[in-house]
Every structure is written in C-alpha cells, then in structure tokens.
Amino acid sequence: MxxxxxxxxxxxxxxxxxxxxxxxxxxxxxxxxxxxxxxxxxxxxxxxxxxxxxxxxxxxxxxxxxxxxxxxxxxxxxxxxxxxxxxxxxxxxxxxxxxxxxxxxxxxxxxxxxxxxGAPRRPAQGLRLDPARHAVAEGDLVVELTPTEFRLLAALAARPGVVVRRRALVAAAWPDGAIVHDNTLDAYLTRLRRKLDRLGKADVISTVRGVGYRMA
CATH class of the missing domain: 3.40.50.2300 (Response regulator)
Structure with a gap:
C-alpha cells in the first residue's frame, strides 16, 4: 500500500x-x-x-x-x-x-x-496527468492545463470508452453547487481538445450529442 x-x-x-x-x-x-x-x-x-x-x-x-x-x-x-x-x-x-x-x-x-x-484495474492511458502542475504529457511533450481542464480530462480518462454525462463532468470539474451552462462546458472541452491537439490527441475526445463526452 x-x-x-x-x-x-x-x-x-x-x-x-x-x-x-x-x-x-x-x-x-x-x-x-x-x-x-x-x-x-x-x-x-x-x-x-x-x-x-x-x-x-x-x-x-x-x-x-x-x-x-x-x-x-x-x-x-x-x-x-x-x-x-x-x-x-x-x-x-x-x-x-x-x-x-x-x-x-x-x-x-x-x-x-x-x-x-478490492477494485479492478484498467489499462493505463497513453496520456499522463500531472496534478502538481495541472498538465498533461505524451512522451516528452507537456501541455499546461487550467485546473478545470485538468479535472475534465481526468474524469474522461478514468472511464475510457464510456460516455460521461454532462452532469458528471460538471460535478468533477467545478465546486459543488456551481451553475455551469451547457455552452460553458462545451467551451472548456473545445479548449481542451485544442491543447490535446498539440500532443496529436485532438480526436481522443468525442461528443455524444445530448448526453456527454467520451474518451477513446
């Protein structure tokens, strides 16, 4: 342990x-x-x-x-x-x-x-998240994220292949009780994809219209 x-x-x-x-x-x-x-x-x-x-x-x-x-x-x-x-x-x-x-x-x-x-283990993702810097890395490339972007990415990466609903993403990335509109969440995911594009990973997050997002 x-x-x-x-x-x-x-x-x-x-x-x-x-x-x-x-x-x-x-x-x-x-x-x-x-x-x-x-x-x-x-x-x-x-x-x-x-x-x-x-x-x-x-x-x-x-x-x-x-x-x-x-x-x-x-x-x-x-x-x-x-x-x-x-x-x-x-x-x-x-x-x-x-x-x-x-x-x-x-x-x-x-x-x-x-x-x-106990708990099952899933295969690790190629992306590595750094909680101290709020950054994500792929190989030797490192991209800085905002704390909210970091938590959104972590919530998606923890459930690869699973559609994570909008409500769950808001709960993971914002303080309890925060009012987050759909367009705000979408804007954060757009920025997150742009940053992942620097790592050649822009397409790993897909939109499931009307439900949420999924990470490959």
Missing part, C-alpha cells in the same frame, strides 16, 4: 502502525509528485492520501491516478469535514473518507474493509 501525507510525524506513525497491523506499506511519501513517480509501472493495492498536500490537492492526485486506469481502493485524509468537501472527494474517485483527528483503530478497520473489497 501507499501513504501520501506531508505531516512527517503523522505519516511515520501511520506507516509504522499499519505495518504492525500487517499492511504492506511499500510507499510513504510527502507529496503527490513523489507518489506518482514511486508507483510508476507498479501501482499499490491500497492508498491513503491527504487532501492538503504541499504540491497538489490530494483529490487531483487521485484523479491523475484514476486517469492512468488504476482502480486501487483509496481513502482520503483531511481536516475538512464539510459536505461539499466530502462529496468532491468521492467524485474525485475516493472510496472512503476520514476526517482528522481520527482514531487509528478506525483507520485500520476502514482500510481492512477497502482491502477486502
């Missing part, structure tokens, strides 16, 4: 405690960038990630992981307990959510349940 938490003391305590409980803690790092680099080609079977990382939002890190086709069960840690924060975490691809401060015994029980549940 992997733990992504920038608080050194908490990360150390959680890593040691989970190892003592029988979890195989292979990766324990403070940033999203180090996590994604550490698991390249060898994804973990379970993930604990803090939302408030120093280099990226933990939800964006999780979305980047999902965009790679990795369906590993993931639990988000956060000091934020509001309903919008909780909902945004699940929409980013989280399987569970634990608010700080928390009882270690509860963390163990929740992770045990996630480990038993």
């Amino acid at each position: 992997a733990i992504v938490e920038d608080d050194v003391q908490l990360r150390t305590l959680v890593s040691r405690g989970l190892a003592e409980e029988g979890f195989d803690v292979r990766v324990s790092v403070p940033t999203g960038e180090k996590f994604l680099r550490a698991i390249e080609g060898d994804p973990p079977d379970l993930l604990v990630v803090d939302i408030g990382l120093p280099d990226a939002d933990g939800r964006d890190v999780l979305m980047a992981l999902r965009a790679r086709g990795v369906g590993v069960p993931a639990l988000l840690l956060t000091a934020r307990s509001s309903l919008p924060d909780l909902l945004s975490g699940f929409r980013a691809g989280a399987d569970d959510y634990l608010v700080k401060p928390f009882a270690f015994a509860e963390l163990v029980v929740r992770l045990g349940a996630l480990a038993r549940r």
Whole structure:
C-alpha cells in the first residue's frame, strides 16, 4: 500500500502502525509528485492520501491516478469535514473518507474493509496527468492545463470508452453547487481538445450529442 501525507510525524506513525497491523506499506511519501513517480509501472493495492498536500490537492492526485486506469481502493485524509468537501472527494474517485483527528483503530478497520473489497484495474492511458502542475504529457511533450481542464480530462480518462454525462463532468470539474451552462462546458472541452491537439490527441475526445463526452 501507499501513504501520501506531508505531516512527517503523522505519516511515520501511520506507516509504522499499519505495518504492525500487517499492511504492506511499500510507499510513504510527502507529496503527490513523489507518489506518482514511486508507483510508476507498479501501482499499490491500497492508498491513503491527504487532501492538503504541499504540491497538489490530494483529490487531483487521485484523479491523475484514476486517469492512468488504476482502480486501487483509496481513502482520503483531511481536516475538512464539510459536505461539499466530502462529496468532491468521492467524485474525485475516493472510496472512503476520514476526517482528522481520527482514531487509528478506525483507520485500520476502514482500510481492512477497502482491502477486502478490492477494485479492478484498467489499462493505463497513453496520456499522463500531472496534478502538481495541472498538465498533461505524451512522451516528452507537456501541455499546461487550467485546473478545470485538468479535472475534465481526468474524469474522461478514468472511464475510457464510456460516455460521461454532462452532469458528471460538471460535478468533477467545478465546486459543488456551481451553475455551469451547457455552452460553458462545451467551451472548456473545445479548449481542451485544442491543447490535446498539440500532443496529436485532438480526436481522443468525442461528443455524444445530448448526453456527454467520451474518451477513446
């Protein structure tokens, strides 16, 4: 499993405690960038990630992981307990959510349940998403995205071949309760396609008229 938490003391305590409980803690790092680099080609079977990382939002890190086709069960840690924060975490691809401060015994029980549940993995996409820079790369080419473009692309890449409905895309890319008109969403997808064209990938996103969008 992997733990992504920038608080050194908490990360150390959680890593040691989970190892003592029988979890195989292979990766324990403070940033999203180090996590994604550490698991390249060898994804973990379970993930604990803090939302408030120093280099990226933990939800964006999780979305980047999902965009790679990795369906590993993931639990988000956060000091934020509001309903919008909780909902945004699940929409980013989280399987569970634990608010700080928390009882270690509860963390163990929740992770045990996630480990038993497991999740299928899909083949990784050719595009690589960078949550720290809000960028997408193909080979050595890198294109910067806005945070909204990044989240739209991540939501589509996480479900290749599946039509993602407009409502789901808005929920993934904008704050809870935001009013986003159809033409606004279409404009963002148009800009996103133009940026993907720089990578030779303009045609990977197709429009399903009246429903949503699909990524090949």
